[in-house]
Every structure is written in structure tokens, then in C-alpha cells.
Amino acid sequence: MARKKSTESIDAEITKIKSDMSKLQDRYNKLADRLKNLEGQKRRIETDTIMDAYLRSSKSFAEIMTFLNP
Secondary structure, eight states, X not given: OOOOOOHHHHHHHHHHXXXXXXXXXXHHHHHHHHHHHHHHHHHHHHHHHHHHXXXXXXXXXXXXXXXXXX
8 A cells, every 4th residue: 555645755855856946947037038148149140141242342331232122
């Protein structure tokens, strides 16, 4: 026959699970911030690359915008 759990042991388990979830939420938040930062870095690099290509080209701004917004 299975042994019944006491309310104290259940409370302890609930507390541990809440603590574990809080740690996971902190880890998630840190990773989400890191991801957002990396995506921003990537976007800046892509923006710089596009701007460099535009400056080296002989195309006007209107021509570039026509190409980008068909």
C-alpha cells in the first residue's frame, strides 16, 4: 500500500517547484535579453552593409526605393 504524503512534505515540494520555476524564469529572461541584443547587432551589421552598397552604387535613392518597394 502506498504511503500517504503529509501536507508538510507537499508544501515543501510546492516551495521547491516554485523556486525552480523562478530560477528558470530568470534564465529565460537572461537568454531572451541576449537574443534581443544579438538580433540588434545582426540588424545593425545588415543595415551598414546595405548602406555601404548604396553609397558605392550609382543608383539614386528613388531607384533603390523602387527596387525595395515594388
